[in-house]
Amino acid sequence: MKVKLKRWHGVAVWKWDVEDDVCGICRMAYDACCPDCTMPGDNCPPVWGECNHAFHIHCAMKWLASQAQAGGGAPCPMCRRDFKFKES
Amino acid sequence: MEQKTGGGATAAAAAADDQDFVPELLPLSGDEAAEGGEANAPLQATAAAAVSSQRDSWQPKEKEQGAPTRECMKRLMTDLRAVMRLPLPGIFVALDEQNATLVHGLVVGPDDTPYEGGFFYFILQAPDNYPHAPLKVRLMTTGAGTVRFGPNLYKNGKVCLSILGTWQGPGWLPSMTLSSVLLSIQSLLCDRPYHLEPGFEKPPSDMRDVTNYSDCIRHETLRVAVVDMAQDGPQHRLMPPPLRSVVQDLFITFKEHYEMVCTANLHRDGAAMVDPFGDKRGRFQYAATLERIRQLERTLATS
Numbered sequence: 001m002k003v004k005l006k007r008w009h010g011v012a013v014w015k016w017d018v019e020d021d022v023c024g025i026c027r028m029a030y031d032a033c034c035p036d037c038t039m040p041g042d043n044c045p046p047v048w049g050e051c052n053h054a055f056h057i058h059c060a061m062k063w064l065a066s067q068a069q070a071g072g073g074a075p076c077p078m079c080r081r082d083f084k085f086k087e088s
Numbered sequence: 089m090e091q092k093t094g095g096g097a098t099a100a101a102a103a104a105d106d107q108d109f110v111p112e113l114l115p116l117s118g119d120e121a122a123e124g125g126e127a128n129a130p131l132q133a134t135a136a137a138a139v140s141s142q143r144d145s146w147q148p149k150e151k152e153q154g155a156p157t158r159e160c161m162k163r164l165m166t167d168l169r170a171v172m173r174l175p176l177p178g179i180f181v182a183l184d185e186q187n188a189t190l191v192h193g194l195v196v197g198p199d200d201t202p203y204e205g206g207f208f209y210f211i212l213q214a215p216d217n218y219p220h221a222p223l224k225v226r227l228m229t230t231g232a233g234t235v236r237f238g239p240n241l242y243k244n245g246k247v248c249l250s251i252l253g254t255w256q257g258p259g260w261l262p263s264m265t266l267s268s269v270l271l272s273i274q275s276l277l278c279d280r281p282y283h284l285e286p287g288f289e290k291p292p293s294d295m296r297d298v299t300n301y302s303d304c305i306r307h308e309t310l311r312v313a314v315v316d317m318a319q320d321g322p323q324h325r326l327m328p329p330p331l332r333s334v335v336q337d338l339f340i341t342f343k344e345h346y347e348m349v350c351t352a353n354l355h356r357d358g359a360a361m362v363d364p365f366g367d368k369r370g371r372f373q374y375a376a377t378l379e380r381i382r383q384l385e386r387t388l389a390t391s
Contacts, residue, residue, distance in 0.1 A: 024263040025219060026159060027166045035159040062159075063262050066220040077263040 025059035206313030222260035297364035350378035
């Protein structure tokens with residue numbers, strides 16, 4: 001039997017390549033977005049620390065800011081190691 | 089010698105903290121003030137007023153930064169959903185009707201501890217920037233500010249835990265949740281609370297200190313955390329009705345256990361409770377407590 005393709009619709013799904021499902025800070029899915037954003041995607045990506053723990057970038061930035069305000073470095077919210085962004 | 093120093097330091101720390109906390113029961117009169125509703129009435133005998141004035145006492149220094157963030161509310165809802173979906177043994181929570189950032193928690197004293205079967209009622213508040221700052225926690229089961237239930241559970245309701253920022257050591261992390269905080273609190277209600285006092289982790293030269301402390305706690309648990317908590321009275325103004333019924337239901341469940349502990353300890357009656365940290369504790373009164381327990385059973389059975 002011969003099939004002739006007349007038309008096709010490409011459908012794709014995307015997801016962030018993160019081990020966990022939810023951000024350890026806000027507990028929302030990485031594939032959703034942080035509580036302050038409304039649209040998932042490139043505007044609300046995950047970031048990794050050197051310890052390989054990931055968070056929404058906005059959540060991580062807020063944690064770092066709150067700790068900087070208290071004077072000092074921020075521990076990783078998951079493992080308490082000094083949180084530094086991982087160079088990719 | 090060493091113990092004396094340790095106890096003194098603790099007492100001093102507690103005294104310093106007293107200024108930050110109002111006693112559990114505010115000097116409120118009966119219900120007559122409830123219908124007023126005027127902002128100029130400074131203290132009103134409603135749960136809402138008491139809660140909000142207590143909340144103020146939590147942070148007398150730092151002014152509240154307006155409203156809770158969207159993140160705070162969303163995250164708190166996630167926390168609550170998690171506790172409701174996967175209830176933790178011996179831990180119960182209820183929402184506050186007036187204030188969305190307040191949560192009422194009930195932690196039941198775990199088996200095989202001097203706290204067994206006791207009802208420890210906490211009010212927790214999420215700060216505006218939760219989860220980037222710790223929950224504020226207050227123990228409400230304190231016999232109106234007269235009983236210290238452990239080295240970390242002060243008479244004034246302060247809960248000393250490094251993760252809550254109320255003690256030195258590893259601090260709060262934004263990955264912590266309502267459940268993890270309540271679990272940490274539950275872990276304070278342990279087998280040998282004596283060892284939770286900083287500097288007293290090792291067995292003391294006189295092992296009686298450990299058992300004496302547990303004996304105090306066991307008695308006060310029955311007297312205050314069981315009978316006072318299960319009895320009706322003004323001390324429950326703030327407790328949401330769902331938690332009230334949990335307390336009364338569990339009281340019935342545990343009643344044989346309570347009676348057994350009282351009966352087994354009747355021989356102590358009249359003797360002074362010996363607190364190795366020097367806190368004045370009064371005398372054992374298991375017979376009177378047993379009588380109150382039986383009375384309460386009859387009341388609850390007929391209601």
